[in-house]
Amino acid sequence: MMGVNRRDFLRIAGLTAAIGMGGKTAFDLLWPGQLDAAEGGVEGWWKSKTPENPLFPGDMAPGNEVPNPAELTAKRWGMALDMRKFTAATRAAVVKACNQVHNVPAIPGNQNIKWIWETSFEHAFPDLAQEYMDNEVHDLPFLVLCNHCDNPPCVRVCPTKATFRRADGIVMMDMHRCIGCRFCMAACPFGSRSFNFADPRKFFPDGKEPNPTYPTRTKGVVEKCTFCTERLAKGELPACVEVSGGAMLFGDMADSGSPVRQALRTRYAIRRKNELGTAPQVYYLI
Numbered sequence: 001m002m003g004v005n006r007r008d009f010l011r012i013a014g015l016t017a018a019i020g021m022g023g024k025t026a027f028d029l030l031w032p033g034q035l036d037a038a039e040g041g042v043e044g045w046w047k048s049k050t051p052e053n054p055l056f057p058g059d060m061a062p063g064n065e066v067p068n069p070a071e072l073t074a075k076r077w078g079m080a081l082d083m084r085k086f087t088a089a090t091r092a093a094v095v096k097a098c099n100q101v102h103n104v105p106a107i108p109g110n111q112n113i114k115w116i117w118e119t120s121f122e123h124a125f126p127d128l129a130q131e132y133m134d135n136e137v138h139d140l141p142f143l144v145l146c147n148h149c150d151n152p153p154c155v156r157v158c159p160t161k162a163t164f165r166r167a168d169g170i171v172m173m174d175m176h177r178c179i180g181c182r183f184c185m186a187a188c189p190f191g192s193r194s195f196n197f198a199d200p201r202k203f204f205p206d207g208k209e210p211n212p213t214y215p216t217r218t219k220g221v222v223e224k225c226t227f228c229t230e231r232l233a234k235g236e237l238p239a240c241v242e243v244s245g246g247a248m249l250f251g252d253m254a255d256s257g258s259p260v261r262q263a264l265r266t267r268y269a270i271r272r273k274n275e276l277g278t279a280p281q282v283y284y285l286i
């Protein structure tokens with residue numbers, strides 16, 4: 001995968017200092033066109049990122065998106081997980097689908113990469129757990145993922161805008177701009193982001209990525225759930241929703257008739273760590 005890695009970033013920063021780019025900072029130079037101007041077009045890494053060759057599907061920089069009439073669009077995407085409908089088999093199918101579609105490697109030990117995974121009620125909702133609660137809820141394994149928060153601290157702290165919030169609320173990663181500083185991981189109170197400490201390409205079964213149409217990542221970048229922007233762009237629902245047998249709902253939070261809004265009208269729902277004010281857009285119907 002091409003991109004601005006740590007080495008490139010430091011080189012650009014050094015170049016800025018060395019040649020005095022008319023007041024431009026190293027971060028300015030990471031925007032389209034700026035690097036070419038700095039180096040006389042020698043590198044041209046960003047030039048290869050075009051609507052025809054987005055390099056990382058669905059992550060085109062704001063204002064540079066590819067219009068597609070089949071694309072599923074919303075003012076504000078959101079998700080709901082119906083805890084009454086999940087079985088062990090459903091949870092396993094959901095995790096497997098996401099991992100396969102996005103080439104999420106299975107790295108043993110504590111360096112594993114997680115886009116959607118199972119956890120306990122206490123871990124998912126530490127503020128709501130109490131000793132007298134109904135065992136039926138307390139003992140359920142919960143699937144957790146990026147909450148695509150309305151007020152995402154991860155976006156605010158990223159020095160290169162590698163993580164950004166799209167107009168439809170999806171919090172995205174641009175792997176080409178990630179310098180691996182991990183500020184976003186420190187800022188996310190949900191542990192929704194994973195860092196590639198190792199080369200993820202070495203951890204595919206049989207040494208081959210399961211989905212050759214989705215880009216693999218490199219050592220040194222952060223990744224997470226993307227609400228399947230690459231599938232929405234083709235008119236498809238997120239992979240997890242598709243295999244969940246109705247246990248996961250996805251829709252426009254601004255549309256009162258959307259599946260998520262309808263469910264939220266009739267069922268009691270909780271969100272993770274509400275008190276922190278990040279305004280998660282993943283809801284759990286219990």
Ligand code: SF4
Pocket residue numbers: 145146147148149152153154155171187188189190191192193224278
């Ligand atoms: S869950 Fe974490 S990574 Fe996802 S948008 Fe919220 S703060 Fe950012």
Ligand code: SF4
Pocket residue numbers: 097098099102115116145224225226227228238239240241
């Ligand atoms: S929305 Fe897509 S990326 Fe996110 S957990 Fe579901 S399948 Fe994975």
